[in-house]
Amino acid sequence: MSSSAVPGPVGRPRGRRLPSLFRRQGWQAFLFVGPALLLLGVLIVYPMIRTSIYSFANLNSRLEVTRWIGFDNYTRLFTKDKSFLNLEEFPPSGALANNIKWMILYTSLSLLLGLLIAVLAARVRYESLLKAIVFVPMAIAATAVAIIWKFVYEPDPSLGSLNAFITTFGADPIAWYGRADTVNYALIFAYVWASTGFAMVVLSAALKGISEEVIEAARTDGANEWDIFRRIQLPLLSLPMAVITVWLLVNVIKVFDLIYVMTGGGPGGASEVIAVTMVDEFGNGEAGYSAAIAVVMMLLIIPIMAFNIRRFRSERVTG
């Protein structure tokens, strides 16, 4: 394996080497990846660069720079814009703080519920039916999910099923997304509902991949079911879990549609997130400011991506 001429990511530099682009295999490879690179360049790299440049300027409606203002957009974002970040309250509030809340709650809940359902479903007769039901929300567009949950949370008990349910126990209806203290949890739960299926399917497939023999051997050695889960299944699931976590994190940093449709960031800006703020500011004619928000979002995603890439590389080493 290590004697292969293709320099793998862990290949040790050996002897004299030409710059890879000019070596035969180098440019051949470039020919293959060229079309993909072209697309990535035009659709991702170029907009990224241009957005970054815009974030240092004031722009008019045609996106022509009217004034270069250095880091003013960023200073405004982090120090003056309380709807983005408000450190005067504890815990801090604002779009950035909300995104962090989302990252923690949404990611852990989707992952844990997915794991739980994957592990438990494997033990019942109607496994495939059960999994199909949990997976269905994945097939629903996020805006449709938003509309569904808008009805669930509707303050009027004659329309909102959740309030209809709690009022049968004599409780007062709760305006789930009209209250600053419930709105984020209501939204996060709706999104967890929509993503658990993904975590479940991946983890369930990974579980099936664990050899029965290993588990039988453990049973013979006297391991109980908890030990099997804790010491065999869980460690073997750590890679798919890491992949799902990354996917969920990236998904949640850019969360937009659900919130935009359900609350528009309200009430009083309580459910603002980065992406919603970005679109609103753009609509208000603040293209430069909006670009700065986009850059912040990108900077949040990059470390997660980098972790993911490193993780894949290390897998190749061990694999």
Added chain:
Amino acid sequence: MMRRWFIPAALLAAMALALGACGGDDGGGTEEGDGSITVFSLWGGSEQEAFQKVLDQFTQDTGIETKYESVRDFLPVIRTRLAAGNPPDVAIIPRPGVVAELARDDALIPLEDMGLDPDTINENYSDTWTSLATVDDTLYGVVAKANSKSVIWYKPTSFQEEGFEIPTTWDQLLDITEQYNSKGKKPWAVGAQGRDNSWTLTDWFENIYARQAGNDNYTKLFNGDLPFNDQTVKDALTEMVKIVNDKYVAGGIDTALGITFVDGIGRVFSKNPVAEMYMEGGFVGGIALGDVNPDLEVGTDIDFFEWPTISEEHGNPLVGGGDVASAFVNNEDNKQLIEYLATPEAGTIWVSTGAIASPNEGVAEDAYPNDLVAKEAEQLKTAESFLFDGSDLLPGTLGQDFGTLLQNVIKTPNNMESLLDDFQAEAEAAFAGNQ
């Protein structure tokens, strides 16, 4: 490793930059149209149907096809299209603040450049309305639709049952509010969810402020000449939360912040009403009758009265709004449409749907199909003074953020001081950036 990727990627980026720099040159003068016009507006439902009738007549008269696009996220979409160099032909812009911004960016076509005579276009409109479409002495469009926001919707039969008179003073309105409440009926509904519906709160505020602090202060406040943490603002908000509070609003403030403007109408005028009165503009009638509950009888199930007076001194100014139809592309087709929208004929077709009141003075009173819109049109014509919806005049994000501020005020009236101080800091920056 990274570098090998980076060189081709950077090359591509540079190529794309060069490509992006080409294209997009502006030809002067009015060009031939292609026989079809795209019109953007945020109206949907009954408002859209009404406007479609006007467009249909235009197509019949001129043979120019029209394509109406209902754009709910109006501002982001219009800005995206502009940035891409692909604006719609004509758009109906809901906020004069935005008209001014777009005009100053040269995104809108002055009517004169299209070969239209501003005086002829303005013939049937009073200065109040033409000023909305005029930026730096240049006319950029036609006020397509006008509405009064100084109205309160109620149920005449319910008033009769309780023996209430139409209130003419704020105190009388507060009294009715309390009486409804003491009889176990929720007096008010409010729908102010999220960013898209918080304007109902700014309308509440504007009506109170204009009546309590007067027209001069109103104009100063929304032009940045009076701080938002001024005592007059606090006084107006103090009055506002006498009604917009947990006690008097059906479902409390949490519900008010959880439902949309249209849901709010439903809470009063649907088949299962839970509240008695609703405060919003003349367009409520069209939506209530057209979308919420077509069985409503005008005059018994639904009607409106004018906002009551708060102080003798400042009387009863009318707070209202209007939408401006403006062209983004200079061609013959668009010219004809703008010209048509300014005619009494177009106004007459439009008002006959019952959806709107027209600011066009050439529209006859008997064109209105029901008393509600006729009454609104009358109110618009006879108002002692007219004030434009203040939050729509604020620059940039400020208009929306003002709505967000009011959401927070009604939620926690005790924090009013600090909320207003924060908002004032933001307003100063926004007005400074606008100069």
